[in-house]
Amino acid sequence: MQPIDLPSPNHAARPAGGPIDILVLHYTELPLEESLAILRDDGTAQRVSAHYVLDLDGTPYHLVPEERAAWHAGRSHWRGRDALNATSIGIEIVNLHGDLHDYPTRQIEALIELCHDIVARHPAIASRNVVGHSDIAPKRKIDPGRRFPWAVLAQSGIGLWPREARGKLEGDVQAALQRFGYSPAVEVETADIIAAFQRRFRPNLVDGIADDETRGLLADLLDQIGCAP
Numbered sequence: 001m002q003p004i005d006l007p008s009p010n011h012a013a014r015p016a017g018g019p020i021d022i023l024v025l026h027y028t029e030l031p032l033e034e035s036l037a038i039l040r041d042d043g044t045a046q047r048v049s050a051h052y053v054l055d056l057d058g059t060p061y062h063l064v065p066e067e068r069a070a071w072h073a074g075r076s077h078w079r080g081r082d083a084l085n086a087t088s089i090g091i092e093i094v095n096l097h098g099d100l101h102d103y104p105t106r107q108i109e110a111l112i113e114l115c116h117d118i119v120a121r122h123p124a125i126a127s128r129n130v131v132g133h134s135d136i137a138p139k140r141k142i143d144p145g146r147r148f149p150w151a152v153l154a155q156s157g158i159g160l161w162p163r164e165a166r167g168k169l170e171g172d173v174q175a176a177l178q179r180f181g182y183s184p185a186v187e188v189e190t191a192d193i194i195a196a197f198q199r200r201f202r203p204n205l206v207d208g209i210a211d212d213e214t215r216g217l218l219a220d221l222l223d224q225i226g227c228a229p
């Protein structure tokens with residue numbers, strides 16, 4: 001579906017020559033109209049925006065041109081890089097709380113179509129760089145939430161999902177999480193990063209403990225991206 005243009009004034013130039021290689025998924029926490037109002041408001045102290053907003057019924061809205069930086073990620077870290085607004089595209093998906101409310105099938109089908117379009121325009125967005133806000137801001141953010149269907153997206157070629165917890169991770173879990181992409185940050189403990197990983201890849205038990213299943217899932221994901229576990 002062709003997105004509906006609803007321009008937001010909240011954007012900035014990207015650094016010259018910088019790649020666009022990360023796709024960040026969020027939930028809005030608010031209904032559509034309120035979300036659009038906030039993401040298009042230039043009068044507040046904390047101006048925010050996203051490139052796209054996706055309504056519950058799958059209608060996509062286009063707020064910020066992809067070649068400009070939108071303000072959706074805040075303090076954020078992935079694969080050793082910080083402040084990811086500069087190099088990312090952000091999609092806000094309408095959902096009041098992604099731990100509590102399922103994402104409708106129509107909305108996810110529309111999201112998959114939108115993601116494929118974005119990745120086609122920006123082939124530097126590798127599967128491992130399709131992330132949730134909670135992946136790039138552990139402890140601070142929990143969106144898109146435990147009910148977000150990452151496995152469905154991965155089946156459609158968007159992002160990654162563990163094949164099975166068959167791997168065995170020897171050694172330091174923190175170093176392994178970092179090889180995958182989770183980056184250390186001030187006031188973020190290893191347990192917070194393990195919890196962010198679980199929130200994404202084992203949502204039925206998020207306790208921050210690197211148990212055998214968690215380590216196995218991580219080992220498989222590292223295998224998928226060609227890193228030794």
Ligand SMILES: [Zn+2]
Nearest residue numbers: 026027133143
């Ligand atoms: Zn977010």
